[in-house]
Structures are given as C-alpha cells and as structure tokens.
Amino acid sequence: MSSSTDLGRPDPDPTVAPTRDGRPVSDRGDTVCVIGAGASGLTAVKNLREAGFGVDCYERETGVGGAWNWRHDRSPVYASTHLISSRPFTQFPDFPMPDDWPDYPHHAQLLSYFERYADHFDLRQHVWFGTEVVRVESVEGDRWDVTTRSTGGYGPERTSRYAAVVLANGHNWSPKLPRYEGLEQFRGEVMHASSYKDPAQLRGKRVLVVGAGNTGCDIAVEAAQQASRCWHATRRGYWYAPKYVFGRPADQVNDTLLALRVPLRVRQWLYHWTLRLTVGDLTRFGLPRPDHRVYETHPIANSQLVYYVGHGEITPVPDIARFGDRTVELTDGREIDPELVVFATGYLPRFEFLEGKVLGDADGSGRPRLWLNAFTAGHPTLAVVGLVQPDSGIFPISHWQSVLFARLLTLRTTHPDRAAAFGRRVAAGLGERYSAKVKDSTRHWFEVGHADYLRALQRALHDLEGK
Amino acid sequence: MAERVRVVRGWEWARPERPARREVLAAVPELDQAKPPLLFVPGFGHGAWAFAEHWLGHAAGRGFPAYALSLRGHGGSEPAPGATLRSYTHDVVQAAAGLPRQTVLVGHGAGARVVAHALARYPARAAVLVAPVLGGWGTFGTALRRNPAGTLPAVFGAGLRLNRRQLFSRELPDAEARRYVSRLGRAGRRAQWQLLTGRQPEPAVGRPPVLVLGSPDDRVVPAAALTRAARRYASAPLLFPGMGHDLMLDARWREPIDAILDWLDKDPTPAHG
Ligand SMILES: Cc1cc2nc3c(=O)[nH]c(=O)nc-3n(C[C@H](O)[C@H](O)[C@H](O)COP(=O)(O)OP(=O)(O)OC[C@H]3O[C@@H](n4cnc5c(N)ncnc54)[C@H](O)[C@@H]3O)c2cc1C
Ligand SMILES: NC(=O)c1ccc[n+]([C@@H]2O[C@H](COP(=O)([O-])OP(=O)(O)OC[C@H]3O[C@@H](n4cnc5c(N)ncnc54)[C@H](OP(=O)(O)O)[C@@H]3O)[C@@H](O)[C@H]2O)c1
Numbered sequence: 180m181s182s183s184t185d186l187g188r189p190d191p192d193p194t195v196a197p198t199r200d201g202r203p204v205s206d207r208g209d210t211v212c213v214i215g216a217g218a219s220g221l222t223a224v225k226n227l228r229e230a231g232f233g234v235d236c237y238e239r240e241t242g243v244g245g246a247w248n249w250r251h252d253r254s255p256v257y258a259s260t261h262l263i264s265s266r267p268f269t270q271f272p273d274f275p276m277p278d279d280w281p282d283y284p285h286h287a288q289l290l291s292y293f294e295r296y297a298d299h300f301d302l303r304q305h306v307w308f309g310t311e312v313v314r315v316e317s318v319e320g321d322r323w324d325v326t327t328r329s330t331g332g333y334g335p336e337r338t339s340r341y342a343a344v345v346l347a348n349g350h351n352w353s354p355k356l357p358r359y360e361g362l363e364q365f366r367g368e369v370m371h372a373s374s375y376k377d378p379a380q381l382r383g384k385r386v387l388v389v390g391a392g393n394t395g396c397d398i399a400v401e402a403a404q405q406a407s408r409c410w411h412a413t414r415r416g417y418w419y420a421p422k423y424v425f426g427r428p429a430d431q432v433n434d435t436l437l438a439l440r441v442p443l444r445v446r447q448w449l450y451h452w453t454l455r456l457t458v459g460d461l462t463r464f465g466l467p468r469p470d471h472r473v474y475e476t477h478p479i480a481n482s483q484l485v486y487y488v489g490h491g492e493i494t495p496v497p498d499i500a501r502f503g504d505r506t507v508e509l510t511d512g513r514e515i516d517p518e519l520v521v522f523a524t525g526y527l528p529r530f531e532f533l534e535g536k537v538l539g540d541a542d543g544s545g546r547p548r549l550w551l552n553a554f555t556a557g558h559p560t561l562a563v564v565g566l567v568q569p570d571s572g573i574f575p576i577s578h579w580q581s582v583l584f585a586r587l588l589t590l591r592t593t594h595p596d597r598a599a600a601f602g603r604r605v606a607a608g609l610g611e612r613y614s615a616k617v618k619d620s621t622r623h624w625f626e627v628g629h630a631d632y633l634r635a636l637q638r639a640l641h642d643l644e645g646k
Numbered sequence: 647m648a649e650r651v652r653v654v655r656g657w658e659w660a661r662p663e664r665p666a667r668r669e670v671l672a673a674v675p676e677l678d679q680a681k682p683p684l685l686f687v688p689g690f691g692h693g694a695w696a697f698a699e700h701w702l703g704h705a706a707g708r709g710f711p712a713y714a715l716s717l718r719g720h721g722g723s724e725p726a727p728g729a730t731l732r733s734y735t736h737d738v739v740q741a742a743a744g745l746p747r748q749t750v751l752v753g754h755g756a757g758a759r760v761v762a763h764a765l766a767r768y769p770a771r772a773a774v775l776v777a778p779v780l781g782g783w784g785t786f787g788t789a790l791r792r793n794p795a796g797t798l799p800a801v802f803g804a805g806l807r808l809n810r811r812q813l814f815s816r817e818l819p820d821a822e823a824r825r826y827v828s829r830l831g832r833a834g835r836r837a838q839w840q841l842l843t844g845r846q847p848e849p850a851v852g853r854p855p856v857l858v859l860g861s862p863d864d865r866v867v868p869a870a871a872l873t874r875a876a877r878r879y880a881s882a883p884l885l886f887p888g889m890g891h892d893l894m895l896d897a898r899w900r901e902p903i904d905a906i907l908d909w910l911d912k913d914p915t916p917a918h919g
Contacts, residue, residue, distance in 0.1 A: 229853070267660075267662045273767060273769050273851050275743055277743075277744065278736070278740050279665055298747070299746065299747055301747065431662070434659050434660035630656065636653060640651060644650075
C-alpha cells in the first residue's frame with residue numbers, strides 16, 4: 180500500500196461523502212491517523228494496531244526513524260552522535276536493543292533499531308511515505324479532517340476524515356535562533372547546530388559555539404579537536420556530568436537511588452558531592468558557578484568537555500553581547516574574532532498544521548498546555564506522543580503514551596463513563612509538571628523526570644482500567 | 647498472575663541483566679511463506695538440541711522459520727551457574743526480538759514458565775505452552791511423589807534429575823531414551839528455587855493467543871496442572887494420551903507439533919483484552 184508517490188485512497192462515494200471547502204473528504208471510519216514515522220510515530224502505530232485499530236501514518240520523509248536518520252533534511256543528528264541515555268532507559272520496553280550493543284549506541288545503530296522495529300511488527304504497510312500533513316481540523320463527533328500532500332508541495336491536496344489523531348511530529352527539528360544586535364552585518368559564517376553534520380565543517384577554523392545543551396557540548400568537544408580555536412559561550416554555569424560514575428552508566432547509578440526512593444534533595448546533595456570528587460571545582464577553569472542545583476536544568480552528559488577545557492582546547496566565555504563586523508563582543512566586554520559561529524541554542528516545537536488553541540496555546544507563544552504532556556482539554560480523540568524531554572530516553576515514554584491513548588480509544592466504546600472521567604482528569608491537570616523545579620527557559624518546556632513522569636502515566640493507566 | 651500493567655521498573659533499568667552468549671539452532675524453509683517464526687524454549691536441563699532432533703526440521707518443512715534457544719548454562723550457551731529466572735527471560739526476549747518478524751514463543755516444561763515471563767516483556771505473535779511446568783509448590787509435590795530420589799536433592803541446591811520413565815513413553819526405544827537422558831544438564835540453582843518460590847508472571851503484553859498442550863500420562867505434569875494452566879489463558883488443553891513429558895522427543899513426536907502448526911495455520915486471533 181505504501182509508496183512515495185502513489186496517493187491512491189479508496190475513492191469516496193460522491194453521493195454520501197462529506198466535503199470540505201468544496202473538495203471531497205474520504206471517510207476513513209474508525210481508522211486512526213498518526214503524523215510522523217519517527218520513533219514516537221512508529222510505536223504509536225504498533226500499539227494502536229495491537230489494540231485492534233486501523234492506522235494511516237503519514238511521513239514527510241521516505242524512510243522511518245525521524246531524527247535518527249541523519250540523512251533526513253531536518254535531522255538534528257551529526258556524525259558523532261551517540262546516545263546520552265544508556266540502553267535500558269532508551270529501548271522500547273517490549274523490544275530490547277541487542278544486549279551486545281554498547282551502553283551508549285551510535286546514531287546509526289539507533290536507526291537500524293527503529294528499522295528493525297518497523298519490520299518486526301510489520302509497520303511500514305501502514306505508512307504513507309513522502310506525504311506531508313498540512314492541516315488537521317476538528318469536525319463534529321470528535322473526528323478529524325487531515326489534509327496531506329506530497330512533501331515539497333507537489334500534487335493536489337487530499338483530505339481524509341479520521342476517528343482520532345496522534346501527533347508524533349517531533350520537537351527537535353525547528354531551530355531556535357536567538358536575536359543579537361549586529362548579527363546581520365557580521366561577516367563570518369553563522370549556522371545553527373541543526374545544519375552541523377560533520378567535524379570537517381570546523382576544521383582549521385576559529386569557532387565560537389553558543390549554548391551548552393548536549394548539542395553545544397558535543398560540538399565544542401569536536402571543535403576542540405578539529406578547529407584552530409574554540410570558544411564556548413554560555414549564559415549560565417552548568418553541572419557537567421560524566422557518562423560514567425563508579426564504573427557504571429551515570430543514569431543507572433541515578434536510578435538505583437530512585438529505586439531506593441531517595442528524596443530529591445538528598446539525591447541532589449549526593450550528585451553535587453560525587454561531581455565535586457570526580458569532576459572537581461570547575462570555576463578553577465574559568466567556568467561560571469552553576470546558578471542552580473543539579474536536575475534544575477536538563478542534564479548534560481559529557482565526559483569530554485571538562486577534559487578539553489582542562490587542556491586549554493576549549494575557552495569558556497560568557498554570553499554574546501553584540502556582533503561587530505568581524506568580531507563578537509561578550510557580556511564581560513571581551514572581544515573575540517571567530518570565523519564561524521555555531522548556535523547550539525536548541526529547538527522549538529512546531530505544529531504548523533494545527534490551530535494553536537487546540538493544544539491549549541492560547542497566547543500564541545507556541546507552548547502547548549497539556550496533561551501528561553500528551554492530552555489536551557476538550558479533544559478526547561487527540562494525543563501528542565513524544566513531546567517530552569526526559570532526563571533519560573524518550574522512547575519508553577512514547578511507547579506508554581501510545582498504549583494509554585489506545586486504551587482510552589477502546590474505552591470510549593466499551594466504557595464511555597471511564598473515558599469521560601479521563602477527560603475530566605485531563606481538564607483538571609493541564610500544565611502539570613513531572614520534574615524538579617526547572618530554570619525558566621524554552622528548553623525546559625517539556626522537561627520531565629522519567630521516574631515521576633512514568634509513575635504518573637502508570638497511575639493514569641491503572642485508573643483508566645479501573646484497577 | 648499479577649493483574650496490573652507495570653510501567654516503572656527502576657531496579658531493572660538500574661541493574662540490566664548481564665549478557666551471556668546464546669546458542670540458537672535454526673531450520674528455515676527454502677521459500678519464505680510469510681509464516682511467523684517459531685522460537686522453541688526448552689525446559690530446565692534441556693538444550694536447543696531437544697528441538698533440533700525432530701521439531702525444528704518438521705516445522706520448517708511446513709513453511710515455518712523455526713529456531714530453538716539454549717537458555718544460558720544449557721546446551722551450547724555460555725555456562726551460567728548463577729542464572730535466575732530473570733536471566734532466562736532475558737535470553738528468550740533477546741532471541742525473539744532478534745528474529746526478523748513477530749515471533750511465536752513455544753515453551754516446554756519449565757521453559758513454559760520462562761515463556762510466561764517473557765510474554766510480559768515481548769508482544770509475541772502467539773504462545774504455546776507444552777507440558778508446562780508453571781512452578782509453585784504443587785509442581786514440587788508432584789515431582790517428589792513421582793521421582794523422590796531425583797527431586798529431593800534439588801531442594802538443597804543439587805540439579806533436578808529426571809528419569810527416563812518420567813520423560814518418555816515405553817514406545818521410545820531404550821537406547822534412544824538413554825541417549826537423550828545422558829544429554830540432560832541442569833538449571834541454575836537460584837532459577838530452580840525461583841521456580842518454586844518466585845513471583846508469578848506479570849500479564850502478557852499484546853494480547854497473544856495461547857495454546858496449552860500436554861499428555862495425560864505425563865509423569866512430571868499431571869493432567870490437572872494442564873487444565874489449570876490452560877484456564878489461566880481461558881482455554882482448554884490439547885491432550886496426547888500415551889506420551890511422556892518430552893513430547894518433542896518421544897516416539898510420537900509428530901502429533902503434537904502438527905497440532906501446534908495446524909493451530910497457527912488457522913491464524914489464531916488475539917485474546918480479548
Ligand atoms: C543531537 C540529538 C541527540 C539526541 N539524543 C537522544 C538520546 O540519546 N536519547 C533520547 O531519548 N533522545 C535523544 N534526542 C531527542 C530526539 O528528539 C528523540 O530521540 C527522538 O528523535 C524523538 O522521536 P520522535 O519520533 O518523537 O520525533 P522525530 O524523530 O523528530 O520524528 C518525527 C517524524 O515526523 C515527521 N513529520 C514531522 N512533521 C510532519 C508532517 N507535517 N507531516 C508528515 N510527517 C511529519 C518527520 O519527518 C519525522 O520523521 C536527541 C536529539 C538530538 C537533537
Ligand atoms: N544523544 C546526544 O548525544 C544528544 C546530543 C545533543 C542533544 N541531545 C538532546 O537533544 C535535545 C536538544 O538539545 P540541544 O543541546 O540542541 O538544545 P538545548 O538543550 O535546548 O540547549 C540549548 C542551549 O542553548 C542555550 N540558549 C538557548 N537560548 C539562548 C539564548 N537566547 N541566548 C543564549 N543561550 C541560549 C541554552 O541556555 P539556557 O540553559 O540558559 O536556556 C542551552 O545552553 C535535548 O533533549 C538533548 O538532551 C542529545
């Protein structure tokens with residue numbers, strides 16, 4: 180059924196078929212629409228199929244894997260990307276990665292994992308590749324009109340009516356580009372990390388990397404090895420955590436404490452103390468002291484950044500004040516002269532095919548207001564999957580979100596009372612957080628602590644099942 | 647069976663199972679007929695060889711890609727004296743997820759208990775429990791009554807010894823029976839103990855249809871235990887009178903495997919969930 184060009188769809192019966200703006204709408208009955216065939220979309224397709232639903236999945240690229248297929252034009256992944264969350268936290272809970280893989284697999288392994296997942300569960304037959312969703316509109320009866328066209332805008336638009344929609348379009352592809360005074364007249368090269376693919380892009384240049392999320396830290400480390408000079412600009416101090424502590428992946432050590440139900444304050448204290456003993460006092464290297472406790476910004480997992488700072492290959496600097504013709508002025512008044520500036524300033528969510536207020540974004544800030552980061556009030560047949568930024572892997576969360584949604588859709592027919600109670604729960608819980616108090620930044624809009632979040636989701640699942 | 651789905655598994659994430667080299671024997675049909683792969687999981691003491699004798703080839707002959715796993719510490723897999731039920735479950739889920747398509751899990755004897763655990767961690771296409779030893783003290787009672795000399799030492803950590811008369815009917819020539827018994831190994835003592843005392847399997851994920859079969863003349867698993875096992879999965883057991891516990895090695899090995907493949911050919915639908 181799937182092919183990148185053929186858009187054949189059972190033709191609607193013209194006598195009874197609904198229309199929209201004068202065009203026919205093909206009625207897909209009880210079928211559920213999934214937008215995106217990245218990891219989150221794939222697990223939604225699998226879990227909806229498993230619950231007995233028909234599924235049409237639309238994917239603008241010609242393959243599965245989303246961000247992890249680094250050939251995709253919007254993939255944020257670069258040649259050296261390895262996981263930051265270790266395997267047990269990153270794999271789907273019912274389809275483990277091979278146990279002879281490393282603790283932190285490479286992005287090519289991740290892609291092969293998602294391809295195998297798609298083949299193992301025979302998911303590709305439900306995916307329309309090369310097809311982009313351009314509009315999602317609610318119609319009466321809690322149903323949805325989804326309008327698609329070939330990626331790139333070729334060919335006619337087609338509209339199909341679905342019983343429910345899963346948004347799994349990812350939130351790490353639309354670059355966040357801060358504004359700076361003088362940036363337009365700067366004569367050096369400027370790029371966002373999303374178009375950084377290969378260390379050759381840095382070779383022999385004087386490079387300024389902005390931002391110390393995991394992307395910024397990775398790129399600074401590569402610049403330390405490839406560039407002739409590397410400055411790393413951050414607007415605050417961070418906790419640079421190594422990938423291994425006590426000989427084990429750091430997240431596994433952390434989860435041992437979580438499993439023991441050690442309270443957050445004690446975990447923060449232990450963490451600070453461990454970093455102090457292993458990584459040491461970073462202000463000695465000229466890095467600013469963190470303005471927050473650990474877990475209050477999205478965790479950095481990078482064993483090499485501090486190492487290269489200690490070797491003088493990375494020069495930590497404060498935020499940019501303004502750009503000159505060939506220079507950059509920093510907030511401490513210093514001037515530097517990079518040839519290339521890489522903005523590793525993160526990504527913003529984008530649901531350009533949907534009216535903002537459907538996801539509770541009333542003020543147009545682009546920030547949805549959801550319960551469990553997945554459900555919106557008043558639209559019981561809509562779910563967002565994968566709109567989380569955990570201190571851990573995303574995929575188990577996407578899996579359970581889609582299991583929960585499939586369960587909810589089933590109960591809408593078998594136990595409407597329970598489905599209605601769930602709807603009330605959604606409305607009451609909009610905007611609920613599942614993490615320590617985090618620093619106010621767009622990068623923390625979807626920050627969740629994986630244990631808190633999954634516990635809340637487990638509770639929702641049990642409530643729904645009435646057990 | 648525990649009733650509720652488990653989402654949070656902090657200990658398991660924090661302490662992943664140590665991998666062990668696995669032996670997987672295979673018989674794959676020459677032409678892919680789009681039938682689901684089968685993964686045979688032997689019980690305690692047995693290795694993949696027990697299925698390689700007859701069932702693997704027969705299943706492949708009927709168009710099913712067929713694989714048999716040796717749990718760690720068994721057959722050609724890595725020695726693992728400290729193995730637990732969790733390690734065995736890990737081995738099964740790893741082997742199943744490593745196959746190209748959604749797999750049917752077939753567990754024999756205590757291998758059925760391992761499969762029941764695996765079903766909570768892998769959405770099998772279907773499951774078949776052959777002469778299942780699902781564990782608990784009832785299993786122990788039967789074993790003690792039928793084979794006191796082989797069973798009692800197991801309580802104190804020795805290997806559980808099964809004898810020829812428990813495993814095979816009189817139809818199987820003596821020499822063959824002896825040859826098979828001489829190949830038997832033993833499970834880890836922690837796993838043996840957990841078979842009696844360990845936690846019951848969590849509910850299966852993905853609503854797999856489940857078939858239970860065995861022999862009323864099995865001297866390890868009494869008929870009542872078969873009925874009980876089948877009832878857990880809301881069905882009744884298929885019975886093959888006159889056969890011993892090792893249905894895949896006994897003289898009339900062909901009948902049960904044909905029944906399994908016939909059932910699969912009918913494309914059983916998911917259980918209600
Ligand atoms: C460098 C980097 C490293 C990361 N490392 C980790 C890590 O170690 N662990 C971790 O858990 N997460 C990590 N992440 C987070 C990452 O976003 C997720 O791992 C993952 O890619 C999310 O999957 P997804 O399916 O939700 O989104 P995506 O992978 O972005 O997939 C979305 C899919 O939807 C398609 N799509 C979008 N819009 C439309 C449309 N309108 N119509 C049709 N199709 C559409 C896209 O083409 C894409 O295929 C990392 C992110 C980055 C940037
Ligand atoms: N597997 C891996 O190896 C890997 C690699 C890269 C990324 N990732 C994941 O991908 C996601 C995105 O990561 P990311 O690093 O690209 O983005 P990010 O986490 O959002 O980090 C953005 C960085 O840029 C800074 N920044 C943002 N806006 C700024 C502004 N206006 N002025 C100055 N600085 C600004 C932020 O500072 P503030 O803290 O002050 O906001 C932060 O340091 C994360 O979930 C991350 O874990 C994983």
